[in-house]
Amino acid sequence: MTWQRDDPALYEQEKAEVEGHFPELRFVVENSLVYVRGSFAVMFEGQVLDRYSVELHLARNHPAGLPVVRETGGRIPRRDDRHMNTADGTACVLLPDERWRLWPPGSPLLRFLTGPLHSFFLAQTMVEEGEPWPFGQWAHGAKGIFQFYRELLKTSDLRVMTTYLDYVAAKKVKGHWSCPCKNGKKLRDCHFDQIKELRENISRKDAERSLSTLKAAGASAVEMTEPTSTVQRREATREESSG
Amino acid sequence: MTADEYLREVLDSQALGDESDEIKALQKHRADVEKLIRDNFKDTALTIRYAGSKAKGTMNKESYDLDIISYVSSGDNTAGESLEDIYGNHKKALAKKYYVEPKGSALRLKGCDPEDLGVDFHIDVVPGRFTDETLTDAYLYQSGGDKKRLKTNLDIHLDHVRNSGLIDAIRLAKLWKVRNSLPIRTFVLELAVIKLLTDKKKKSLSAQMEHFWTELRDNSANLTVEDPANPNGNDLSKCLDDNLKSQLAGAAKRTLEQIDSSGWEAVFGKTEKQEKVARVEILRRAAAVATPSRPWLPKA
Numbered sequence: 189m190t191w192q193r194d195d196p197a198l199y200e201q202e203k204a205e206v207e208g209h210f211p212e213l214r215f216v217v218e219n220s221l222v223y224v225r226g227s228f229a230v231m232f233e234g235q236v237l238d239r240y241s242v243e244l245h246l247a248r249n250h251p252a253g254l255p256v257v258r259e260t261g262g263r264i265p266r267r268d269d270r271h272m273n274t275a276d277g278t279a280c281v282l283l284p285d286e287r288w289r290l291w292p293p294g295s296p297l298l299r300f301l302t303g304p305l306h307s308f309f310l311a312q313t314m315v316e317e318g319e320p321w322p323f324g325q326w327a328h329g330a331k332g333i334f335q336f337y338r339e340l341l342k343t344s345d346l347r348v349m350t351t352y353l354d355y356v357a358a359k360k361v362k363g364h365w366s367c368p369c370k371n372g373k374k375l376r377d378c379h380f381d382q383i384k385e386l387r388e389n390i391s392r393k394d395a396e397r398s399l400s401t402l403k404a405a406g407a408s409a410v411e412m413t414e415p416t417s418t419v420q421r422r423e424a425t426r427e428e429s430s431g
Numbered sequence: 432m433t434a435d436e437y438l439r440e441v442l443d444s445q446a447l448g449d450e451s452d453e454i455k456a457l458q459k460h461r462a463d464v465e466k467l468i469r470d471n472f473k474d475t476a477l478t479i480r481y482a483g484s485k486a487k488g489t490m491n492k493e494s495y496d497l498d499i500i501s502y503v504s505s506g507d508n509t510a511g512e513s514l515e516d517i518y519g520n521h522k523k524a525l526a527k528k529y530y531v532e533p534k535g536s537a538l539r540l541k542g543c544d545p546e547d548l549g550v551d552f553h554i555d556v557v558p559g560r561f562t563d564e565t566l567t568d569a570y571l572y573q574s575g576g577d578k579k580r581l582k583t584n585l586d587i588h589l590d591h592v593r594n595s596g597l598i599d600a601i602r603l604a605k606l607w608k609v610r611n612s613l614p615i616r617t618f619v620l621e622l623a624v625i626k627l628l629t630d631k632k633k634k635s636l637s638a639q640m641e642h643f644w645t646e647l648r649d650n651s652a653n654l655t656v657e658d659p660a661n662p663n664g665n666d667l668s669k670c671l672d673d674n675l676k677s678q679l680a681g682a683a684k685r686t687l688e689q690i691d692s693s694g695w696e697a698v699f700g701k702t703e704k705q706e707k708v709a710r711v712e713i714l715r716r717a718a719a720v721a722t723p724s725r726p727w728l729p730k731a
Contacts, residue, residue: 212610212611212612214612225612226612227493227609227610229700230717231717232713232714232716232717232720235713236700237710237713237714237717239493239700240493241493241494241609258550260494260551260553261492261493261494261495262453262456262457262494262495262553263453263492263493265452265453265456266456268728268730271726271727271728273546273547273728273730275542275544275546275547276542276544276546276547276550277547277550277552278550279726280726280727280728280729281724281726282724282725282726282727283725283727286724286725290722290724302722303722303724304722304724306721306722307718307721307722307723307724308724308726310714310717310718310721311718311726313714314711314714314715314718317710317711317714319711319714319715321725321726322714322715322718322721323718323721323723323724323725324725325725325726325727326725326726326727327727328727328728328729328730329728329729329730332727332728336727
């Protein structure tokens with residue numbers, strides 16, 4: 189599948205939008221794959237705060253699939269704590285399950301660049317300056333998935349969480365199934381709307397992957413209580429001082 | 432702030448200190464590659480050295496490659512009888528850990544594991560053989576082109592750049608190349624800067640750069656460069672063809688227009704040296720209105 193051949197108008201539109209907004213980025217097609225390469229500007233109020241040399245490899249099923257991002261200037265150390273894969277230098281910009289919030293499937297590529305990608309490099313610059321991650325960070329692997337669903341579903345019960353994921357990953361969901369919240373009611377009489385919303389937002393593939401990762405990790409996924417976001421940190425500090 | 436103060440700040444912001452993470456990572460890469468080569472040629476007298484911007488002092492933080500030479504002594508055949516054998520045997524040795532892509536006289540290293548297949552590590556290894564016991568001139572194998580053997584001299588190349596008195600202009604030109612995605616080989620760009628600015632060394636940095644771009648804009652069609660280590664034997668005309676000259680002229684024209692209409696900051700961006708606190712404050716303000724997305728690493 190080569191999206192740019194299947195939909196040349198979309199290719200031209202994405203190219204024009206991205207190159208118009210980021211004049212130092214260029215679309216390149218190599219071996220039927222689309223790359224976006226060049227100097228990525230971290231901007232604020234029209235001012236360039238920083239720059240990174242980047243390469244985005246757009247998915248064959250773009251814009252359904254996520255781009256693979258690399259910082260090609262060698263500036264960001266390839267370390268786990270910088271969210272750079274040590275083996276291949278790819279940047280871990282976001283948790284795929286959270287994609288719908290940041291770059292919903294089908295959205296223009298420009299939205300990815302001005303949204304999560306811009307935030308990723310802005311955060312890298314801040315960390316380089318000795319600042320904490322400005323938006324927080326998910327823990328690595330299963331723990332990060334656990335954190336995400338704990339926030340989303342407002343439960344720390346791994347069994348409840350995996351049942352929710354089972355339902356999101358299922359081909360179909362039936363109203364007579366037991367509700368994952370375990371209150372004994374049928375789904376149709378309880379959290380059916382929530383499940384429907386989750387299924388609209390999170391792809392079955394992502395849910396399946398997260399489910400298997402959580403199941404494989406088991407209790408070890410839960411062995412963490414670190415607040416992850418700035419907001420949570422502030423809340424935790426407030427709780428500590430009031431408690 | 433004057434244009435020269437501004438350009439100094441641009442260069443400062445692109446500097447890589449010896450203790451920086453980037454340099455440490457580079458040193459580790461070099462150690463890995465050197466070990467791989469030495470383990471494969473245990474009986475060979477090899478000279479392995481940095482050869483690119485690291486050795487020339489022209490590195491910019493925004494984009495750099497790691498160039499490593501691996502030369503065999505003149506009478507040593509243990510790494511291969513012919514230059515082609517030496518090149519091929521280095522390729523085989525490096526292929527144990529990397530996907531190796533022949534690139535002229537160099538071997539570019541890329542990832543070969545399933546998770547990093549084809550990832551460009553920006554490391555070039557240049558195998559060769561010294562011509563004699565003085566360990567100065569060397570022959571390189573050329574995988575493409577008509578001539579299969581190229582005479583070169585790393586120290587002449589390094590000295591040509593290091594002693595040019597134009598390191599700052601070269602670094603700015605390299606940054607300009609990256610910012611404008613210009614497909615010119617860095618070595619050729621360095622030679623062009625030195626050629627066009629040799630009699631402008633006493634000028635200010637901003638005057639040097641304006642002269643460089645003016646020359647490219649107005650006279651690029653006549654621009655030629657010579658390999659200082661082999662002016663007659665290494666034809667660089669293919670590296671500076673009409674199409675590339677036209678691209679350079681166009682980019683130079685745009686750059687001069689930017690300086691004229693919007694000032695120097697339009698060329699390299701605003702790099703006003705802010706106090707650390709002020710910079711962090713701006714970054715925090717930027718973060719406050721940015722999409723709050725959190726990074727995640729798949730592997731625990």
